Amino acid sequence: MTQIRYTSLCIILISFFTATAKNYSSQSLHKEINPFYKYNYEDCDFCGCGSTGGGMGYGTVGNENFVGLRYIYQHYQSRDGIFNNSPWVEENFNTLQIWGKIPVTEKLSLTAIAPYHFHNRNFIDGSSQNINGLGDISILAFYTLITPVPDGLYENQITKYKHSLEIGGGVKLPTGEYKRSNNEGSVNPSFQVGTGSFDYIVAANYSVGYENWGLGLMTNYTFKTENKKDYHFGDQFTYGINLSKVYNTLKINKIIPFVGLAGEVYSENENYGLPVADTEGNVLFGRLGAEFSLKKLSAGVNLMLPVSQDLNDGKVEAKYRLGLHFNYVL
Numbered sequence: 001m002t003q004i005r006y007t008s009l010c011i012i013l014i015s016f017f018t019a020t021a022k023n024y025s026s027q028s029l030h031k032e033i034n035p036f037y038k039y040n041y042e043d044c045d046f047c048g049c050g051s052t053g054g055g056m057g058y059g060t061v062g063n064e065n066f067v068g069l070r071y072i073y074q075h076y077q078s079r080d081g082i083f084n085n086s087p088w089v090e091e092n093f094n095t096l097q098i099w100g101k102i103p104v105t106e107k108l109s110l111t112a113i114a115p116y117h118f119h120n121r122n123f124i125d126g127s128s129q130n131i132n133g134l135g136d137i138s139i140l141a142f143y144t145l146i147t148p149v150p151d152g153l154y155e156n157q158i159t160k161y162k163h164s165l166e167i168g169g170g171v172k173l174p175t176g177e178y179k180r181s182n183n184e185g186s187v188n189p190s191f192q193v194g195t196g197s198f199d200y201i202v203a204a205n206y207s208v209g210y211e212n213w214g215l216g217l218m219t220n221y222t223f224k225t226e227n228k229k230d231y232h233f234g235d236q237f238t239y240g241i242n243l244s245k246v247y248n249t250l251k252i253n254k255i256i257p258f259v260g261l262a263g264e265v266y267s268e269n270e271n272y273g274l275p276v277a278d279t280e281g282n283v284l285f286g287r288l289g290a291e292f293s294l295k296k297l298s299a300g301v302n303l304m305l306p307v308s309q310d311l312n313d314g315k316v317e318a319k320y321r322l323g324l325h326f327n328y329v330l
Helices: 002-023 029-033
Strands: 066-079 088-103 108-122 128-134 138-146 161-172 199-210 213-223 236-245 254-266 281-294 297-311 316-329
Touching: 138 199, 254 297, 281 316
Parallel strands: none
Antiparallel strands: 066 088, 066 316, 088 108, 108 128, 108 138, 138 161, 161 199, 199 213, 213 236, 236 254, 254 281, 281 297, 297 316
16 A cells, blocks of 8 residues: 555656656747756755755756656765775665656746665675665755846847755655664665665755856755664755756757756654764765757756765775766756
């Protein structure tokens, strides 16, 4: 019954996206003439058990309304034991997401992400472990407090400087299964497809643009709760900055290269109400990528490399993250 309920929820999300797309099949005139870009980051739990997107985000750099698919690959190493000289375990986290950003009103939008995880890790003795399944579905609403409004119908009538501010909040549902057995003998408690808990998210994005340049700042905080198996993943704070430039070409409508930084801070986990040693940490990534749009189609790629990190008291190391997405613009 639980699996049926979660599958039905995914179907409802897809149906909502499809129905809403019919009502928002074209962009407004001022957005076509003066595209102004906000900057979201991929925001996901450390290593991927509760991946919502990302340090990879709730939207695209181009900030379109869309429905689509996103793939996120994360490569980590963790110690196969509690000692500093314990051998390293190679861990690969793969996530395929159905995601979308849907306008509800002129200033209110709804974002939803339904992930499917397939993770594996390889041990020093040649053995391996694989897990897969539906992850935790996230649903957020964003409200725009400051909206960039064009001054006229023609390009020379539009102010070159624009800025925008939006705030939001939502919930991450325990649709992904949490198994205690996946944590046995491992220093990485995030080798899961779900946290098993209801988690709550607050977020804010500020962006400023001048001509075809854009700078975006973002932050979000996830309040995590204890799951039914008495395990409590620590809260997560995410922040970032992004610089991008829009290029228009004859063959491709828009090319948007971007560079930036994205950081994540993780609080200590708890097990049966007691702190779990070596489960807190932080990591700062450098980010490089580009997005491309052609009529109603949009695609993007981005690479994240660690600049500095201190995860699980040095017993876990992030190597890199790779994100790919393909969207239909509403």
